[in-house]
Amino acid sequence: MPKSQPYRNNNNAPRKRQLQLDEQNPVVQAFRNYASELDGKHDRHERILKLSRDITIESKRIIFFLHSIDSRKQNKSKVLEEAKHRLNKLIEVNFRAIAQELREQDVYQFRAAYSPGLQEFIEAYTYMEYLSSEEKDGEDSKLISSWSDLQSIMQYADDSKKSEEDAADSADPIGCKFQFFVDPTEYILGVSDLTGELMRRCINSLGSGDTETCMETCKALQQFYTGYISLNCQRARELWRKITTMRQSMLKAENVCYNVKVRGGEAAKCANFDHKPAEDADEGFSMY
CATH class of the missing domain: 1.20.58.200 (Translin; domain 2)
Incomplete structure (x- = not known):
């Protein structure tokens, strides 16, 4: 029967000498750039995810608020007005921030980050529109926004990069516009x-x-x-x-x-x- 090997303490083993990387090496520089790009992508994903969570929470609150409409209380117009104001605030603040993050980026790479918030917002927005159109006459009056209509209100103008003098002299302001892709x-x-x-x-x-x-x-x-x-x-x-x-x-x-x-x-x-x-x-x- 072979004898068992004695236990060896690797702590006493000679340590290998650490090699110094040549930072001027093109391969090392390329991987440094890859790491920086991945870190930026992960940070952007987390920022978008936090914005999407805020949109989801606020949209759920708006839906719950819309269900408080009661014909006996005659509070429909007041509730709809406040709900519309809160939804417009989401468009002007939260979705604008996400659109700013996604400028010059592949939006489909970050779709999973903002998808829950966008779906919840669409649910709240279309429900508000349905309730707003109930008082109109005719069956065809209960309308909700189509995809193109919803996309049209997600357009933004970037005024931070242009001064007033540049805006007056510029003949092409299209370059300062961006959108949130629905x-x-x-x-x-x-x-x-x-x-x-x-x-x-x-x-x-x-x-x-x-x-x-x-x-x-x-x-x-x-x-x-x-x-x-x-x-x-x-x-x-x-x-x-x-x-x-x-x-x-x-x-x-x-x-x-x-x-x-x-x-x-x-x-x-x-x-x-x-x-x-x-x-x-x-x-x-x-x-x-």
């Missing part, structure tokens, strides 16, 4: 989240006795769902998950409206809001 995919995902707020509004309106708003909101949910299932996006995992949630919200709203039609004034007491669709329910399309 990804069309993020817009579609953000609008899909709007249906969850519409479902809550449908249920809340029933509790306050406003059955007309309950019916109109359910109709809007059906229109949203009809449009989204026509996209045929089974391979888009995130969007497909949101469409599944949208279907559940629509069925809850339809169940509320069914109770309104059948039970009338007793609907708020007897409605079952936890109705879930059957697994074999046919919506006219295949899940695979």
Whole structure:
């Protein structure tokens, strides 16, 4: 049987001499530049992520504030005015700061950093627009901003790099403008989240006795769902998950409206809001 090797203390072993790097070497200089570039990218990613968190928190607060609208209190105009002011502040401050960070950068490299905030903002902004257009006459009056409309309000002018004399002499001010790029995919995902707020509004309106708003909101949910299932996006995992949630919200709203039609004034007491669709329910399309 071989003898076990004795324990050797490596602390007493002679230390290797540390080599001094030649900073003038082109390879060393190239890697120094790579390290500096990566550090700058990580720092920019963290700054954008913090701005996106602030946008997400404020957007959620605005949505919660919009749900405080009550026809019995007649506070709709006041709530909408304040919500619009807070949303415009997000556009002028937070999104401007992100757009400034992304100038001359590949925006898709930092998409994951600002995506949650952008989707939450789109949800809050479109919900505010939907509520603002409810008082107009006609079914086509309940409109929300399209992607191009939302992109148009994310335009900014950089006045810090130009003095008043340069601005007066310059004939081309386009170079001092920049924008926050609204990804069309993020817009579609953000609008899909709007249906969850519409479902809550449908249920809340029933509790306050406003059955007309309950019916109109359910109709809007059906229109949203009809449009989204026509996209045929089974391979888009995130969007497909949101469409599944949208279907559940629509069925809850339809169940509320069914109770309104059948039970009338007793609907708020007897409605079952936890109705879930059957697994074999046919919506006219295949899940695979």
